[in-house]
Amino acid sequence: MLIKKTAANAIVSSEITPESVYKARRDFLKYSIHAGMGLAALSQAPALWATTAAHAFSTDEAQTPYKKVTRYNNFVELGSGKAYPAKNAHRLKTSPWSVTIDGEIENPGTYDLEDILKPHTLEERIYRLRCVETWSMVIPWQGFALADLIKRFKPTSKAKYVAFETLHDPKQLPGQRSRFGSFDWPYVEGLRMDEAMHPLTLLATGLYGKDLPAQNGAPLRLVVPWKYGFKSIKSIVRISFTEQQPPTTWNKQSPEEYGFYANVNPTVSHPRWSQKRERRIGHFFKQDTLMFNGYAEQVASLYSDMDLHKWY
Numbered sequence: 001m002l003i004k005k006t007a008a009n010a011i012v013s014s015e016i017t018p019e020s021v022y023k024a025r026r027d028f029l030k031y032s033i034h035a036g037m038g039l040a041a042l043s044q045a046p047a048l049w050a051t052t053a054a055h056a057f058s059t060d061e062a063q064t065p066y067k068k069v070t071r072y073n074n075f076v077e078l079g080s081g082k083a084y085p086a087k088n089a090h091r092l093k094t095s096p097w098s099v100t101i102d103g104e105i106e107n108p109g110t111y112d113l114e115d116i117l118k119p120h121t122l123e124e125r126i127y128r129l130r131c132v133e134t135w136s137m138v139i140p141w142q143g144f145a146l147a148d149l150i151k152r153f154k155p156t157s158k159a160k161y162v163a164f165e166t167l168h169d170p171k172q173l174p175g176q177r178s179r180f181g182s183f184d185w186p187y188v189e190g191l192r193m194d195e196a197m198h199p200l201t202l203l204a205t206g207l208y209g210k211d212l213p214a215q216n217g218a219p220l221r222l223v224v225p226w227k228y229g230f231k232s233i234k235s236i237v238r239i240s241f242t243e244q245q246p247p248t249t250w251n252k253q254s255p256e257e258y259g260f261y262a263n264v265n266p267t268v269s270h271p272r273w274s275q276k277r278e279r280r281i282g283h284f285f286k287q288d289t290l291m292f293n294g295y296a297e298q299v300a301s302l303y304s305d306m307d308l309h310k311w312y
């Protein structure tokens, strides 16, 4: 089903997937896992995987209120305190918007965001966002699988990583007028190709059924729910396919604190704080942080041969 992007991009979840379809998909996934089919078998059925994945993986934990999600942000380009991005959001013009897609692909070019979105089905997915500073939120995102975009742009066999870049425009993004620590702008991030192709990895255009507010990374941001928040790069203007592991902003800033992988991992402490517990925004008591932010069943196999204390 193709949902056209309307001016307001107003999508309610009931329009996206009828309850019965949602339930059938979820039951299928449960049944498959119980039957010992496991994820390997599921991934051998890509079409089925694509349709079951999004909804089956959504959490039914209580959602963080819209006001908190949109007024407690990290977006250094719009100000370094949690409240500043919302206050400065009006400075960022998010339409029209274009994205350059280049590197190791068949047809590199710069595309209007409208054209990039057209062939994709926007879905709702409710994911936990776990920020490295020990807080978390549960957010109903709208977006589409990054994997679907990658398949469309046909990477060459040399493409081993996907690199992302935020808009660089100090007029609209006042935080870029000076350095933040040792940041050199633009903010950059990256994923290994198998992480980028994983069905949990989302390119988001909205939350709570509305267009993304600028402070949350409008008009296009990444959501990688099993990784710390800084991997979820905002206001993307470039997606590049590379042979070498691309640099990432927080890793350049402080390599002993922030690695390339940044998988949520309660057994690996940040040098300045434990990562065992987190405060869900709006809750009083802290709760235990789960391995891979609770998505271990889906993603642990991507890292089975890696020492996650070394590759943090």
Ligand SMILES: Nc1nc2c(c(=O)[nH]1)N[C@H]1C(S)=C(S)[C@@H](COP(=O)(O)O)O[C@H]1N2
Pocket: 069, 072, 073, 074, 075, 076, 077, 129, 130, 131, 132, 166, 187, 215, 216, 217, 228, 229, 230, 231, 232, 233, 234, 235
């Ligand atoms: N361009 C850009 N993207 C960014 C950041 C940033 O400062 N600049 N902050 C990151 C961090 S540290 C976090 S925790 C999340 C926060 O996303 P949210 O404000 O939507 O909760 O955005 C990430 N993406």
Ligand SMILES: [Mo]
Pocket: 074, 131, 132, 133, 228, 229, 230
């Ligand atoms: Mo973060």
